[in-house]
Amino acid sequence: MTAYTATVTVRLKRGVLDPEAETTQRQLERLGFDLADLRSADQFEIDVDATDADAAAERADEMAERLLANPTIHDYTVEVAERDA
């Protein structure tokens, strides 16, 4: 078994309103920053032990499907890297 960290990033699908991100963008603009757009995402860094990177990614993918992301409104990506156990 090897120690991996799987990073699951959960984003709202294009077209889904994100009032919190809009508020953050307005607030930055009020502070004088110039930005074209701002999107927010939730990131989960999950430490798992698995036989290989593919197995770790598959498990993280299943976690996203079952709990971390809502398929109606979210897209998600999974990245896997070895970690120092």
Added chain:
Amino acid sequence: MTAYTATVTVRLKRGVLDPEAETTQRQLERLGFDLADLRSADQFEIDVDATDADAAAERADEMAERLLANPTIHDYTVEVAERDA
């Protein structure tokens, strides 16, 4: 000016309690997943136009300092990539 996306990832400092992440971890374990640890982070993808990548990173860094991160409890990282305008 070039179009960039700056990704600011805001994490809780080591030692700061994260009850939401703990709840998520428990819930995954209750679903039968085996994981060593789970940390959550907030990610902001910010579209900015800047003269070069360094200028874009500097501006995102300032946004994190001024609004996106709370230095008492948060660490943050900034990554910059060109985007299709």
